[in-house]
Amino acid sequence: SEVVVATRNAGKVKELEPLFRQRGIAVKSLLDYEEIPEIIEDGDSFAANALIKARAVALRLKVPAIADDSGLCVDRLGGEPGVYSARYAGEPANDEANNRKLLERLSELPAYESGGQGGGPRVLSPARFVSAIVLVDAEGRVVSAVEGSCEGQIIAEPRGDGGFGYDPLFFVPGLGKTTAELSVEQKNEISHRGQAIRALWSDLERMGAA
Ligand code: ITT
Ligand code: NA
Numbered sequence: 001s002e003v004v005v006a007t008r009n010a011g012k013v014k015e016l017e018p019l020f021r022q023r024g025i026a027v028k029s030l031l032d033y034e035e036i037p038e039i040i041e042d043g044d045s046f047a048a049n050a051l052i053k054a055r056a057v058a059l060r061l062k063v064p065a066i067a068d069d070s071g072l073c074v075d076r077l078g079g080e081p082g083v084y085s086a087r088y089a090g091e092p093a094n095d096e097a098n099n100r101k102l103l104e105r106l107s108e109l110p111a112y113e114s115g116g117q118g119g120g121p122r123v124l125s126p127a128r129f130v131s132a133i134v135l136v137d138a139e140g141r142v143v144s145a146v147e148g149s150c151e152g153q154i155i156a157e158p159r160g161d162g163g164f165g166y167d168p169l170f171f172v173p174g175l176g177k178t179t180a181e182l183s184v185e186q187k188n189e190i191s192h193r194g195q196a197i198r199a200l201w202s203d204l205e206r207m208g209a210a
Contacts, residue, residue, distance in 0.1 A: 002026045006039070006057035006067040009086075011164025012193070015184055016068070019197045036060055046070060046083060046132035047145055055140040064143070066135045066200075068193060072166045074102070074154055076109055076125035085165070095165050099158065102169060106154060114153070121155040121171055128152065129170065129179075131192035133200055144203040148195025152179070163187060 001024065005016055008030045017027050030036050039056045043049040046069040053067035071085030081088040081102070089097035106112075106124040114123040129150045135143045150172070158168035160180030167180035172190065179187050188194035 002028055004028045004033075004057060004061060004063055004065045006030060006053040006065050009164070012068055012070075015188055015191070015193055016197070018184060019188060019194065023201070030057070033057075033061070041069065041083075043069075044083065046130055047134065047147065049083060050132040050134040051136070051142065051145070054134045054136045058136045058138055058140045062138050064135065064137050066133060068131055068133050068196070070129065070131040070192060072102075072127060072129055072170070074106070074125050074127040076112065077105055080105070099166060099169055102154065102166065103156065120173070120176070121157060121159070123153045123171070124156055125154045126151070127154045127170065129166075129192040131196040133193075133196040135200065135204075143209070144200055144207075146196050146199035146203055148192040148197075148199060150179075150190055150192040150195065 003020060003025050005013065005027055007013060010031065013027060013029045013031065020027050036057060039053050041049040041052055043052055049069035050067040053069065054065045058065040071082050073079045073082050085098070086093045089101040112124050130147065132145070132147045134145045137143055153171045153173060154169050155171045155178070159178045160168050162182060163180045168178055170179045172179060179191065
């Protein structure tokens with residue numbers, strides 16, 4: 001079978017594909033449906049935006065659809081950039097500019113005392129990635145809405161070239177690596193998106209739908 005994921009983010013598609021493939025499901029994304037117009041995400045939560053995206057695509061294609069709305073919440077920035085993560089540094093969305101802005105904002109704060117042992121990378125703030133995933137039916141009605149999160153720390157120097165977005169600055173202390181230093185499989189094991197997808201499976205199983 002096949003599922004349409006309402007995203008144009010190739011980084012998300014790369015992570016979602018193996019998770020769905022394990023269940024025998026092929027992923028189609030908006031990169032395969034160029035005729036679908038840009039969707040305005042004006043919700044004030046990840047869940048609201050995920051629903052907006054999934055519903056827009058389901059109603060347009062008349063098939064069930066899934067969307068992931070996600071972002072980075074940085075403690076010392078009061079939870080910013082949050083739902084503004086993709087366009088933190090303005091239009092058009094640009095990962096490098098976003099990372100630069102994040103480091104700039106954190107460099108304006110007093111030095112962070114992490115209380116750590118030393119030896120690791122210089123930490124600027126605790127942070128978490130959050131992912132809201134919504135599945136709607138072909139009429140746009142919510143079938144499942146789940147969330148996942150991943151705790152980490154923003155570090156001063158980027159590390160790794162895997163992943164996308166803020167991954168080079170997102171350090172996971174338990175692994176001693178940034179999420180950009182993990183393989184897709186390793187990242188899926190711990191990431192917000194991996195957690196959300198596992199919650200989606202258990203939700204569907206509970207409903208007897210999977
Ligand atoms: P779609 O709406 O088309 O799915 P998008 O990139 O605009 O793509 P979001 O609105 O959900 O998606 O914004 C997600 C942003 O949050 C993304 O661009 C990254 O900057 C950040 N982000 C989310 N998950 C991430 C991850 O796993 N690693 C690094 N950054 C992530
Ligand atoms: Na968004």
